[in-house]
Amino acid sequence: MHRGVDYTCSCYFPDICYYCIMKHFNFPIVIEHDKDGYFAFCPEFQGCYTQGDTYEEALENIKDAIKLHIGDRNEKDEEIVHKDSVGIMMVEVAV
Numbered sequence: 001m002h003r004g005v006d007y008t009c010s011c012y013f014p015d016i017c018y019y020c021i022m023k024h025f026n027f028p029i030v031i032e033h034d035k036d037g038y039f040a041f042c043p044e045f046q047g048c049y050t051q052g053d054t055y056e057e058a059l060e061n062i063k064d065a066i067k068l069h070i071g072d073r074n075e076k077d078e079e080i081v082h083k084d085s086v087g088i089m090m091v092e093v094a095v
Helices: 055-075
Strands: 030-034 037-041 049-052
Touching: 030 055, 037 055, 049 055
Parallel strands: none
Antiparallel strands: 030 037, 037 049
16 A cells, blocks of 8 residues: 555555565465354465464465465465466265
């Protein structure tokens, strides 16, 4: 926000604008619901999961978990590999 106005990426202050400096990524997430609430995970990052009492809470929590995961990788100079696509489907299994 600059002087009370919220600019995003096409602002007049690209040197200091939070939105212009930050890299933006899109990652797939999965949010499941059961009797205990909502469970969310990001298939691109092993161990990146969270939960919430509502869908919205789980969504915000997984965004935070992804940011933390990326932050940890950046601190360790690990590459952030971004897959081109992720497929999710239902399969029938007879047991």
